[in-house]
Amino acid sequence: MGSAYILSQIVNGVILGSMYALIAIGFTMIYGIVRLINFAHGDIFTMGAFTTLASLALIGLPFPVALVVVVLTGALFGVVIERIAFRPMRGAPQVTGFIASLAVAIILENLLVMTISAQPRVFLVPEYLNRLVSTGVITIRVIDLAIVALAIVLMIALVFFVHFTKVGIAMRATAENYDVARLMGINIDRMIMLAFAIGSGLAAVSGLMWGSKYGQISPFMGLLPGLKAFVAAVIGGVGSIPGAVVGGYVLGLSEVLFVGLLPPEYSGYRNAFVFGALIVVLLVMPNGLLGRNTETRA
Amino acid sequence: MYFNWKSKFAAFAASMAIAGASPAVAQEPINIAALYNVSSGGLASLDGPSLNGVKLKAKMINDAGGLLDGRMIELTAIDTKDDTREAATAAQRAVAIPALAAGIGHSDTTFALASAALFQTAGIPFVTSGATSPDLPAMVGDEMFLVPFGDDVQAHAMAEYAYETLGLRNVAVWTDNAMDYTTGLSKYFVERFTALGGTIAVQDVYMTADQDFSALVARLQATTGVDGVFASSGPDTAGIIVKQIREAGISLPIMAGDGFDTDLLTSVPGPTLSTNVYFTTHAYVGLETGPAETFRKAYEAEYGIAPENAFAALGYDAMGLIADAITRAGSSDPKAVTEALAATAGYADAVTGTIAYVDGSRVPSKPVAIMHVVDGAVSLDTTVTPKS
Numbered sequence: 001m002g003s004a005y006i007l008s009q010i011v012n013g014v015i016l017g018s019m020y021a022l023i024a025i026g027f028t029m030i031y032g033i034v035r036l037i038n039f040a041h042g043d044i045f046t047m048g049a050f051t052t053l054a055s056l057a058l059i060g061l062p063f064p065v066a067l068v069v070v071v072l073t074g075a076l077f078g079v080v081i082e083r084i085a086f087r088p089m090r091g092a093p094q095v096t097g098f099i100a101s102l103a104v105a106i107i108l109e110n111l112l113v114m115t116i117s118a119q120p121r122v123f124l125v126p127e128y129l130n131r132l133v134s135t136g137v138i139t140i141r142v143i144d145l146a147i148v149a150l151a152i153v154l155m156i157a158l159v160f161f162v163h164f165t166k167v168g169i170a171m172r173a174t175a176e177n178y179d180v181a182r183l184m185g186i187n188i189d190r191m192i193m194l195a196f197a198i199g200s201g202l203a204a205v206s207g208l209m210w211g212s213k214y215g216q217i218s219p220f221m222g223l224l225p226g227l228k229a230f231v232a233a234v235i236g237g238v239g240s241i242p243g244a245v246v247g248g249y250v251l252g253l254s255e256v257l258f259v260g261l262l263p264p265e266y267s268g269y270r271n272a273f274v275f276g277a278l279i280v281v282l283l284v285m286p287n288g289l290l291g292r293n294t295e296t297r298a
Numbered sequence: 299m300y301f302n303w304k305s306k307f308a309a310f311a312a313s314m315a316i317a318g319a320s321p322a323v324a325q326e327p328i329n330i331a332a333l334y335n336v337s338s339g340g341l342a343s344l345d346g347p348s349l350n351g352v353k354l355k356a357k358m359i360n361d362a363g364g365l366l367d368g369r370m371i372e373l374t375a376i377d378t379k380d381d382t383r384e385a386a387t388a389a390q391r392a393v394a395i396p397a398l399a400a401g402i403g404h405s406d407t408t409f410a411l412a413s414a415a416l417f418q419t420a421g422i423p424f425v426t427s428g429a430t431s432p433d434l435p436a437m438v439g440d441e442m443f444l445v446p447f448g449d450d451v452q453a454h455a456m457a458e459y460a461y462e463t464l465g466l467r468n469v470a471v472w473t474d475n476a477m478d479y480t481t482g483l484s485k486y487f488v489e490r491f492t493a494l495g496g497t498i499a500v501q502d503v504y505m506t507a508d509q510d511f512s513a514l515v516a517r518l519q520a521t522t523g524v525d526g527v528f529a530s531s532g533p534d535t536a537g538i539i540v541k542q543i544r545e546a547g548i549s550l551p552i553m554a555g556d557g558f559d560t561d562l563l564t565s566v567p568g569p570t571l572s573t574n575v576y577f578t579t580h581a582y583v584g585l586e587t588g589p590a591e592t593f594r595k596a597y598e599a600e601y602g603i604a605p606e607n608a609f610a611a612l613g614y615d616a617m618g619l620i621a622d623a624i625t626r627a628g629s630s631d632p633k634a635v636t637e638a639l640a641a642t643a644g645y646a647d648a649v650t651g652t653i654a655y656v657d658g659s660r661v662p663s664k665p666v667a668i669m670h671v672v673d674g675a676v677s678l679d680t681t682v683t684p685k686s
């Protein structure tokens with residue numbers, strides 16, 4: 001097992017982790033602001049992949065334009081779902097929102113099955129994204145570089161937005177305490193809507209990345225990545241954006257290294273390992289790596 | 299006894315009809331159920347064509363005047379939605395159909411096990427068009443019949459082809475550990491390949507839902523002396539595996555079983571990457587003579603496309619095999635149909651090779667077609683009958 005082998009496995013883990021991190025950010029933002037475990041988040045990811053397919057294959061948009069279209073439609077989906085399914089339940093016990101999000105997830109999946117059938121679809125990207133880049137030690141594709149670069153840019157932009165812009169500060173205030181935020185003149189409905197828009201836009205972009213990388217999409221593709229992003233968010237500390245990023249990379253890396261460094265007989269148990277890790281983290285650090293005790297909100 | 303009452307009523311209605319109307323209208327239909335995953339998952343790319351094949355054969359029989367002096371085949375197709383629980387529920391619905399003569403279905407062993415057990419309990423024969431585990435009859439019972447060859451036969455054929463024709467000596471084996479079909483296929487491949495004198499460089503496993511094979515690909519790259527990969531995969535991961543292996547710059551021959559007989563194999567990686575791939579399947583549908591030609595032309599006339607893969611032909615053969623058994627039994631009573639099926643000595647109208655159940659076996663022995671993929675185009679390379 002040479003160092004080139006370990007390096008290439010680390011690269012694989014970083015690519016996978018970037019996608020987990022982007023999905024986990026949306027998960028954590030939505031949880032942070034409305035205390036909702038949104039199980040429909042993985043289906044927004046699926047919607048993102050199908051929107052990309054439609055804009056590339058049906059409408060024939062160039063790839064960069066499709067990227068923008070996907071972010072916007074993903075955000076729109078998030079806003080509409082929040083307005084229809086979650087806003088009427090605000091103030092209800094947490095479990096109500098959780099059930100509502102499961103319902104939304106099942107409705108979205110079935111809607112896709114009814115309209116475009118559940119057969120896996122081919123997802124083709126422009127040829128330049130499939131080109132190989134060789135660094136001498138390892139060889140990766142342009143799409144892999146683009147995934148990591150785009151993920152990092154989006155994450156830095158988001159952290160900057162949340163910490164240094166007025167709207168970002170208002171969002172954090174809303175996450176902290178609805179009543180005080182409202183007293184400060186913050187329109188909390190708008191802040192919640194914004195959290196859904198940003199989170200869902202990022203999930204949709206990760207759907208685009210996933211489809212571009214693996215070349216095949218289906219209406220149920222969001223199930224496992226959605227659950228793993230949830231695990232990533234919990235590992236990082238639910239509600240913390242840097243936590244979701246760290247959690248995503250920790251999960252992606254440990255999943256790939258679990259497969260890559262252990263004997264091949266264990267490769268099939270990667271998902272069992274992921275969810276096992278979740279239980280261990282919850283036992284040792286109930287608030288995750290970077291989280292704080294979120295149940296004490298006033 | 300609701301169903302007894304209902305069938306008595308049906309018989310009564312039928313006798314009234316005989317008294318009143320023309321005899322052709324009066325004939326009771328022969329009920330046959332077809333269970334397939336048509337709406338969900340990668341298996342739909344096998345099950346959909348199979349169901350079309352079943353329907354086509356039933357229609358051709360009916361157009362030619364039906365069976366047993368003019369009785370029409372009435373086919374009830376039930377979607378099992380890529381879920382084994384749905385398959386069991388569908389089987390329950392099917393066996394409750396009054397006077398059901400036989401069931402047909404499935405292209406996967408796990409699904410066939412879920413459905414066939416209920417047919418076994420109800421005493422109705424179940425003919426699988428595409429599930430290939432040779433252990434199915436032993437696991438289910440005397441109502442279970444296979445139209446295709448068993449996985450032992452196709453894996454042995456591929457192992458011999460790999461060793462003798464491709465000249466491979468040290469291969470990597472990837473197995474989907476979540477399916478009965480794929481785990482069996484790998485076992486039989488390794489058994490024959492090592493018996494021939496080959497070695498297995500590395501055995502790696504994954505689960506059907508996995509999409510990221512980067513860690514497995516990296517391990518393959520780091521293993522020295524590998525000259526081929528046997529990917530025991532279902533249709534869901536066929537295209538993804540080829541794409542990821544080729545994208546890493548690995549050009550080794552990739553071998554597989556009939557789970558690769560799906561359009562996803564060529565469409566997902568695209569024509570440049572889907573190359574140097576070999577897979578085994580049921581005798582091919584493009585042949586120009588005999589039953590294969592009749593089938594291909596009828597399929598094109600009915601659906602406007604050429605048969606998608608060998609599974610369309612298997613569905614067609616399953617329906618034909620049952621019709622043949624009903625004719626020989628002279629009855630649509632499930633018990634008589636089972637006996638006639640077990641006594642099949644050579645059903646020669648089959649597109650995928652003559653079906654005979656020899657010495658109490660309910661798995662036919664048939665030649666295996668080896669397909670070769672070059673730049674996204676699939677063609678028949680050769681036909682192999684493995685040494686037993």
